Amino acid sequence: MGLFPITRTTTPKPKPADDALSFGKALTDHMFLMNYDEGKGWHSPRIVPYGPISMDPATTVLHYGQAIFDGLKAFRGSDGQIRLFRAQRHAERFNTSAKIMCMPELPVDVIRQSFEALVAVDQEWVPHKPGTSLYLRPTVIATDVMLGVHPAHSYLYFLILSPVGSYYKEGVKPVKILASDTHVRAVKGGLGEAKTAANYAASLAGQRDAEAAGYTQVLYLDGVQRKFLDEVGTMNIMIRIGDEVITPPLAGTILDGVTRNSALQLMRDWGLRVSERPISIEEVMQAGRDGTLREMWGTGTAAVVSPVGTLGYKGENVVINGGETGELTQKLYDTITGIQYGRSNDPHGWTSVVPAEAA
Structure with a gap:
């Protein structure tokens, strides 16, 4: 599709100080939009000033939840360059979610170009302080105007940006999590492996109850036996018992996390024993009792x-x-963030520099 037309804002917003950033509260000056119509495909990509999206009350996304999104980050390195972390894999996963939700896939190169172009336009919003970044939220919603349960014929892709600080107010410090056999997040054959709005709506009650009990997050168990670990809140979970690192397998109920994949690759590079296998909550609790649960x-x-x-x-x-x-937890954090900010070697080519001319 080539370069995208840009309409720049005439009323730029004040940019928050890096020290004042939380997660997802501030939004940049521009957004990327693109439309889909059956028979025409994806068309009319453009960058416009950030603002409301007008929708008819009968727009199908509002009634039937046909919506997907993803999330990735851009980092400003000490060299001044802005890097995206694993943009290709995020774009590919976005299309995986689209297929599950009966939505049209997008050309991966156009998804990546939208990332680069919008970040280039709003590059002054990329914060400078270590630990901060610019969060990218690509989204597709169904835009048919009618009441009827079936895949829509028209869609809107939009991309918005948010300068962010730490996701948890605790920062990179150990949190308390509560394993729940009451709330279910997903079952095989459902939407668990898609990054779709419905999955996050399903997590709200469990999160609320965990917080009410004094915990930061909820650890979901499988939806059938309520025995095996699934996901923790909005994250994948990893456990180190003895000399084995274990994470639940990708079996249709959990998201194929990009950070999950990155951590597994790094640990295998380091020669660690890594298993993607079912693990029960009782196995984890017993390891905690007998002292073999080293990290989580x-x-x-x-x-x-x-x-x-x-x-x-x-x-x-x-x-x-x-x-x-734990030692391994800290090493993973330091290694991944080192790659993201351009401080460390990037042996797998996970980062890509945003060219200033991308817009």
């Missing part, structure tokens, strides 16, 4: 790596690694 952490774009200091289940708490961040 979540992985995700927002928090990168989030260490778990306490795991609760059925009224019992186990403290992991004395409630401190």
Whole structure:
């Protein structure tokens, strides 16, 4: 599609100070839009001033939830260059979600070009302080105007940006999580492996109850036996028991996390014993009781790596690694963020520099 037409804002917003950034509260001056119509395909890509999207009350996304999104980040390195982390894999995963949700796939190169172009236009919004970044949120919603349960014939792709600080107010510190056998996030054959709005709506009650009980996040178990670990909140989960690192397999109920994939690759590079296998909550709790549970952490774009200091289940708490961040957890965080900010070698070519002329 080549270069995209740009309409620049005439009323730029004040940019928040890096020290004042939270997660997802500030939004930049521009957004990327593109439309889809059956028989015409994706068309009319453009960058316009950030603003409301007008929708008819009968727009199908509002009634039937046909919506997907993804999330990735751009980082400003000490060399001044802006880097996207694993943009290709995020674009490919975006299309995986589209297929699951019966939505039209987008050309991967156009998705990537939209990332680069919009970040280039709003590059002054990329914060400078270590630990901060610019979060990208690509989204597709169904835009048919009618009431009827079937895949839509028209869609809107939009991309918005947000300068962000740490996802958790605790920062990179161990959090408390509560394993729930009451709330179910997903079952095989459902939407668990898609990054779709419905999955996050399904997580709200579990998150609310975990917070009410004094925990930061909820650890979901499988939706059938309510026995095996699934996901923790909006992240994938990893456990180090003895000399084995374990994470639940991609079996149709959990998201193929990009940070998950990155962590697994790094640990295999380091020669660690890594298993993608089902693991029961009882196995984890028993390891906590007998002292073989060495570390536990979540992985995700927002928090990168989030260490778990306490795991609760059925009224019992186990403290992991004395409630401190584990050695491997810290090494993963340092290595991934080092690559993201351009401080470390990038052996797998995960980062891509945003060219200033991308817009």
